[in-house]
Amino acid sequence: MTQVRRWPRLTFWQAVFFLIVAAGLYATYVRIVYGLGGATHLNDQFPWGIWIGFDILCGVGLAAGGFTLAATVHIFNIERYKPILRPAILTAFLGYLLVILALMYDLGRPYRVWHPLVMWNPHSVMFEVGWCVTLYTTVLALEFAPIVLERFHLVRALKVMRIVLIPLVILGVILSTLHQSSLGSLYLIVPEKLYPLWYTSLLPVFFFISALCAGLAMTIFESWHSSRAFGKQLELSLISSMGRLLAVLLSVYMTMRFLDLLHRGALVLLTPRRPETYLFLLEIALFVVPMVLLFRRKVYTSAPALYGCAVMVLFGFVANRLNITVTGMEAGSGTSYFPKWTEIAVTLFIVALGFAIFRFAVKYLPIFEDVAEAGHRGRARLSTKRAGSMVPAD
Amino acid sequence: MPKGLLYDSTMCIGCRLCEKGCAEHHKMPYDEVIASEEKLSAHKLTAITTHGDKFMRRLCMNCLDPTCVSVCPVAALQKSTNGPVTYDASRCMGCRYCMFACPFQVPTYQWNSRLPVVKKCDMCADRVAAGLQTACAEACPTGATKFGEREDLIAEARQRIASNPGQYNQHIYGIEEVGGTSVLLLAAAPFDQLGVRASLPITPMPLLTWRALSEIPSIVTVCGMLLGGIWWLSHRREEVQAAERKEREEKS
Numbered sequence: 342m343t344q345v346r347r348w349p350r351l352t353f354w355q356a357v358f359f360l361i362v363a364a365g366l367y368a369t370y371v372r373i374v375y376g377l378g379g380a381t382h383l384n385d386q387f388p389w390g391i392w393i394g395f396d397i398l399c400g401v402g403l404a405a406g407g408f409t410l411a412a413t414v415h416i417f418n419i420e421r422y423k424p425i426l427r428p429a430i431l432t433a434f435l436g437y438l439l440v441i442l443a444l445m446y447d448l449g450r451p452y453r454v455w456h457p458l459v460m461w462n463p464h465s466v467m468f469e470v471g472w473c474v475t476l477y478t479t480v481l482a483l484e485f486a487p488i489v490l491e492r493f494h495l496v497r498a499l500k501v502m503r504i505v506l507i508p509l510v511i512l513g514v515i516l517s518t519l520h521q522s523s524l525g526s527l528y529l530i531v532p533e534k535l536y537p538l539w540y541t542s543l544l545p546v547f548f549f550i551s552a553l554c555a556g557l558a559m560t561i562f563e564s565w566h567s568s569r570a571f572g573k574q575l576e577l578s579l580i581s582s583m584g585r586l587l588a589v590l591l592s593v594y595m596t597m598r599f600l601d602l603l604h605r606g607a608l609v610l611l612t613p614r615r616p617e618t619y620l621f622l623l624e625i626a627l628f629v630v631p632m633v634l635l636f637r638r639k640v641y642t643s644a645p646a647l648y649g650c651a652v653m654v655l656f657g658f659v660a661n662r663l664n665i666t667v668t669g670m671e672a673g674s675g676t677s678y679f680p681k682w683t684e685i686a687v688t689l690f691i692v693a694l695g696f697a698i699f700r701f702a703v704k705y706l707p708i709f710e711d712v713a714e715a716g717h718r719g720r721a722r723l724s725t726k727r728a729g730s731m732v733p734a735d
Numbered sequence: 736m737p738k739g740l741l742y743d744s745t746m747c748i749g750c751r752l753c754e755k756g757c758a759e760h761h762k763m764p765y766d767e768v769i770a771s772e773e774k775l776s777a778h779k780l781t782a783i784t785t786h787g788d789k790f791m792r793r794l795c796m797n798c799l800d801p802t803c804v805s806v807c808p809v810a811a812l813q814k815s816t817n818g819p820v821t822y823d824a825s826r827c828m829g830c831r832y833c834m835f836a837c838p839f840q841v842p843t844y845q846w847n848s849r850l851p852v853v854k855k856c857d858m859c860a861d862r863v864a865a866g867l868q869t870a871c872a873e874a875c876p877t878g879a880t881k882f883g884e885r886e887d888l889i890a891e892a893r894q895r896i897a898s899n900p901g902q903y904n905q906h907i908y909g910i911e912e913v914g915g916t917s918v919l920l921l922a923a924a925p926f927d928q929l930g931v932r933a934s935l936p937i938t939p940m941p942l943l944t945w946r947a948l949s950e951i952p953s954i955v956t957v958c959g960m961l962l963g964g965i966w967w968l969s970h971r972r973e974e975v976q977a978a979e980r981k982e983r984e985e986k987s
Contacts (some may be wrong), residue, residue: 378846385776385843388831416962418969449829449844449851453809457826460809466944467808467832469951511962515955517926526947530806530836530940533932731901 358693365690368683373448380446380683386676391684394441394666394690398524399659400436401474402548404558407433408517411484415510424576427488427708428567429560435698439691441474446687469639474518480513492706494691521552528665534673537607537666538621543597550594551658554628557587558654563699565648570700571709575644584647587654588635591628598625620660620668627657700731737799737917738818738863739885740872741892744929745902746879747790749783756874757781760859761781775853777845780839781871784930789922791929792880794871795820795841795856796909797917798939803833803842805941811853818885818917819858827853838935858917885917892921914939 351359359633372380382421383390410429413422421576445451457471487502525548532540541547602608611618640646671677680688702708751770756781758765764778765973773784774793781794797820804820804938811826812833822842834842845851859869867873868882875881881888889910889959896903908920912935918932 374849376847376849376851377844379847384846385834385842388834388844412962416966416969418966420971447830449831450827451829453828457808457828460811460826462807462810463804464805464941464945464948465808465810465832466948467806467830469948471808507966511959511966513960514962518954518958519951522947526944527832529943529947530802532940532943533838533935542943542946 358697361686361689361693364686365693368686368690369446371683377447377449381680382678382681382684384676386674387664387670387678389670390678390714391663391667391680391688392443392447394663394687395659397440397447398662398666400440400443400691401520401524402658402662403554403559403655404433405442405517405521405552406437406560407436407484407556408480408514409553409556410560411510412514415507418513422579424709425560425564425579428563428703429556430481430484431488431699431702431706431708432563434478434485435695435702437474437478437481439695441478442694443687443691444474460500466523466530466599469519470527473516477513477516478489478519480509481515481657483509484513484594488706488708518549522546522549524548524691531670533666534670536610536617536669537605538602538610538617539669541601541605543601544665547594547598547601550590550597551661554587554590554594554654555658557583557590558651558658559656561587561647562655565644565651567703572701575599577642577644580644580647581641584635584641584650587650588632588641589656591632591635595625595628595632614684617664617672620664620669623659624660624664627653627660631657736884736886737816738858739797739883739888739919740794740858740869741881741883741888741919741921742792743879743881743892743895744789744791744920744924747783747792748877749785749790750876751783752876753871753880754779754781754783754850754987755794756870757856760870775843775855776843777843777851780828780854780856786924786929789924789929791922791931793841793930794918795838795858797856798857798913799915799917800913800941802829802836802838802913802940804943805934806832806847808832809886813859813909815864817863819860819863820855820917821860822853822855824852829853837907838932838940869894878941888919895921898963908933911937913937935964960964 368380377383381390381392410422410426413419414426441454444454448454457468458475462468471537483502483505487499487506490499490502522545525544525546528535528540528544529542560581564575564580611622631653634640634646635650640650667678740920752772755765758769761780762965763780772779773782775782781792784791784793794979797814797818798848799814801812801814802821804814805929808830809826811823812820813823814820816929831844831853833853834840835845842853842855859867859871862869869880872880872882881891883891889907892907896905896907902923904922904925906926908922908931909916909925914937921925922929925933
């Protein structure tokens with residue numbers, strides 16, 4: 342024990358974080374110097390891997406909490422959700438920035454990422470995706486701006502922001518709807534390659550609804566974690582009603598998926614003993630189990646149970662996106678794919694960056710301010726936390 | 736009139752002179768090692784594949800309504816009126832959606848390059864524009880690959896089948912597949928036995944995504960109006976309540 346103390350104290354998670362960052366930086370070097378061939382297991386038959394399937398598709402989906410809550414608070418005027426709006430906007434903004442970062446790894450020539458903005462092809466879903474990412478990231482930056490402006494007491498700029506807020510939120514919801522669904526539309530072009538358990542003309546609709554589920558689950562997930570990390574009281578009534586809404590959304594989603602399989606005559610595909618079948622069943626289980634649980638009073642009134650369900654939905658969501666991008670594409674492409682270590686290292690690096698920046702932002706920006714003022718206990722805890730930081734508490 | 740290529744597997748002797756001619760015209764290296772690779776890659780734009788005693792040729796089908804042209808976000812891929820599907824590397828950002836989407840898995844990538852570009856057969860667009868035939872058709876010693884007007888080639892393919900029904904699989908590949916292709920294939924055996932995807936839809940693939948894309952204007956309008964309306968309603972209620980409270984206070 343005494344030996345360890347000589348070194349700067351490192352918690353387990355900090356050690357993991359630095360390891361991931363080191364591996365990520367090395368993988369970045371490999372990607373830049375040896376190209377996509379040196380850094381990935383992609384090939385001509387399988388040109389899209391986990392950088393698209395996880396970093397981009399899941400990143401965008403998990404950011405869906407931002408527009409859902411912005412609409413809830415500002416458009417539907419349900420004020421009681423206000424305390425969790427800012428963390429959700431922060432998550433969405435961060436999520437989109439990290440998606441763009443991931444795109445820089447995946448594009449063959451990342452310095453041309455702006456090309457779709459000037460070289461148009463409105464017939465391309467990717468063109469729509471490019472525009473949605475650009476515009477919505479801008480909207481998120483503007484929705485996030487008041488938090489920074491408040492921190493530095495820029496009152497006049499804040500007044501301007503208040504005027505444009507509602508049009509901005511509406512624009513954000515429209516762009517998100519388009520963007521979430523267009524990621525599904527990307528796959529409409531490969532009916533002969535994507536396994537029929539997943540290929541359906543309803544892909545854009547399913548991507549949108551599952552993103553709503555993921556957004557809600559993500560909000561529950563981060564409410565739980567921030568309440569633990571920053572010692573603030575968990576707003577149980579809020580996450581409880583979100584859990585119930587999630588149950589309803591999940592059942593709509595699952596019913597639609599079932600009817601779709603039924604009408605396409607794809608239910609027979611549940612019998613062959615193939616990896617696609619098992620991974621499909623795993624994905625469905627990760628949606629159905631939390632759905633059933635969340636309808637039970639015992640579950641939606643207990644914070645740990647809600648958290649567990651949210652985690653299951655998040656895993657279900659990731660399983661769905663990876664099934665569509667990897668599992669479902671292998672047979673049709675006539676090849677198999679497993680990511681190279683560098684692909685995994687970059688992915689973990691980006692996720693770790695996300696966690697680190699989130700923590701940093703929450704520490705130095707008034708993200709949970711509203712909550713602090715709402716409850717005495719929360720305020721006391723939060724201010725000790727802030728007093729300990731380098732920035733003096735105001 | 737749009738040009739086309741007719742490849743007749745029954746006339747092919749597997750000499751690979753088409754591969755060589757292609758490589759020469761596109762200024763790419765060609766040797767025995769490359770000749771033995773029976774698949775398309777960034778250094779091989781056409782390939783003869785062997786299936787028992789039969790041959791098949793892989794090259795860009797230069798579709799009439801090409802999937803790659805529709806999916807490219809920067810319009811780097813274009814369909815020429817005279818047939819070829821061309822690629823402008825100076826626009827390409829490397830998203831590889833064309834490779835992902837192509838029903839024939841034709842476009843390939845320079846995976847080990849730091850500044851990669853997509854590579855694919857362009858039906859010798861420069862030669863065709865100059866009124867010449869493609870390099871592969873010129874190199875073919877047996878006439879297995881023939882260049883000409885697409886209409887004429889279809890007529891000729893029909894005639895070859897009619898005059899020799901026992902020798903051919905009755906299907907002319909490329910007349911209807913994904914809305915038709917500039918390259919047409921004839922063979923003795925069923926196409927799926929020759930490594931050609933036989934079960935492609937006859938509707939052009941771009942329609943699949945266009946159906947979703949054409950919904951955008953209505954989504955924007957409906958979403959915008961709906962959200963604006965909900966905002967007005969939800970805040971109006973508050974305003975009315977506040978006004979009523981004020982009125983009551985003034986009265987009392």
